[in-house]
Amino acid sequence: xxxxxxxxxxxxxxxxxxxxxxxxxxxxxxxxxxxxxxxxxxxxxxxxxxxxxxxxxxxxxxxxxxxxxxxxxxxxxxxxxxxxxxxxxxxxxxxxxxxxxxxxxxxxxxxxxxxxxxxxxxxxxxxxxxxxxxxxxxxxxxxxxxxxxxxxxxxxxxxxxxxxxxxxxxxxxxxxxxxxxxxxxxxxxxxxxxxxxxxxxxxxxxxxxxxxxxxxxxxxxxxxxxxxxxxxxxxxxxxxxxxxxxxxxxxxxxxxxxxxxxxxxxxxxxxxxxxxxxxxxxxxx
Numbered sequence: 001x002x003x004x005x006x007x008x009x010x011x012x013x014x015x016x017x018x019x020x021x022x023x024x025x026x027x028x029x030x031x032x033x034x035x036x037x038x039x040x041x042x043x044x045x046x047x048x049x050x051x052x053x054x055x056x057x058x059x060x061x062x063x064x065x066x067x068x069x070x071x072x073x074x075x076x077x078x079x080x081x082x083x084x085x086x087x088x089x090x091x092x093x094x095x096x097x098x099x100x101x102x103x104x105x106x107x108x109x110x111x112x113x114x115x116x117x118x119x120x121x122x123x124x125x126x127x128x129x130x131x132x133x134x135x136x137x138x139x140x141x142x143x144x145x146x147x148x149x150x151x152x153x154x155x156x157x158x159x160x161x162x163x164x165x166x167x168x169x170x171x172x173x174x175x176x177x178x179x180x181x182x183x184x185x186x187x188x189x190x191x192x193x194x195x196x197x198x199x200x201x202x203x204x205x206x207x208x209x210x211x212x213x214x215x216x217x218x219x220x221x222x223x224x225x226x227x228x229x230x231x232x233x234x235x236x237x238x239x240x241x242x243x244x245x246x247x248x249x250x251x252x253x254x255x256x257x258x259x260x261x262x263x264x265x266x267x268x269x270x271x272x273x274x275x276x277x278x279x280x281x282x283x284x285x
Contacts, residue, residue, distance in 0.1 A: 037258060040254035042061070044057070063251045063252055063254075063255040064259075067252055073232075076232040079231050079232070080232040083148055083149060087153050087209065088213065092160065096164055102114050114165070118162050121158050142224075145229050152213055152219055163201060164202070166201075167197075175193055179192070179193060214260070217233040220234050232260055
């Protein structure tokens with residue numbers, strides 16, 4: 001009996017070793033660029049080109065101080081926060097109402113409209129820059145954060161609707177019928193029944209949309225010209241001023257990257273349980 005279990009036990013151990021080895025290799029591949037970005041952000045410009053390479057230079061805050069004096073860092077940071085939060089809330093509001101309509105209302109062409117909405121995600125963002133620019137110009141929303149919110153919310157809405165439809169369909173309609181019979185209105189049904197039940201999905205999509213808005217560079221770069229509307233991602237393009245094409249300020253570029261990455265890392269660390277809960281509850285009925 002013991003001999004028959006020995007090969008199985010040995011195979012189990014080798015499978016575990018292979019699994020952990022693969023996971024360790026994947027983690028190393030992911031962490032090396034992050035480490036190099038952080039290492040470059042606290043290094044002097046001369047240390048980046050020295051040979052042999054200095055893997056653990058003496059930390060310095062000179063690059064962060066230079067970044068703050070070269071671009072309106074705190075203004076861009078405030079704009080990014082406002083842009084990210086507003087875009088997330090607007091996208092969730094519109095997407096939740098649209099997802100409820102697709103999940104509960106039976107009207108001709110609803111399936112076709114949902115698939116058309118999903119297929120719109122295949123359109124490249126760059127290809128829509130010119131018509132979006134003209135639209136914002138006609139609406140007098142160029143160089144305004146409100147225009148950025150409008151454009152990016154419309155871009156993030158299709159995927160958010162598609163995800164929330166699956167969450168709403170998992171809620172038994174009999175619960176809503178019982179509440180309506182007891183005298184509840186449709187807004188009350190949504191607020192007291194649907195939103196609490198679909199909260200994991202709303203939180204997950206809110207975090208994903210906020211990260212997309214925080215990291216978005218295309219729309220702030222194309223539709224803003226003044227510091228009052230630019231976001232922190234645009235700072236990457238502005239720190240090249242005063243530098244020759246042959247001498248890129250890589251230490252400042254990496255400093256902007258660190259400044260943009262740290263808030264996202266903190267956000268994901270404190271909300272990873274909500275993200276996993278939302279993804280798993282949407283996949284398992």
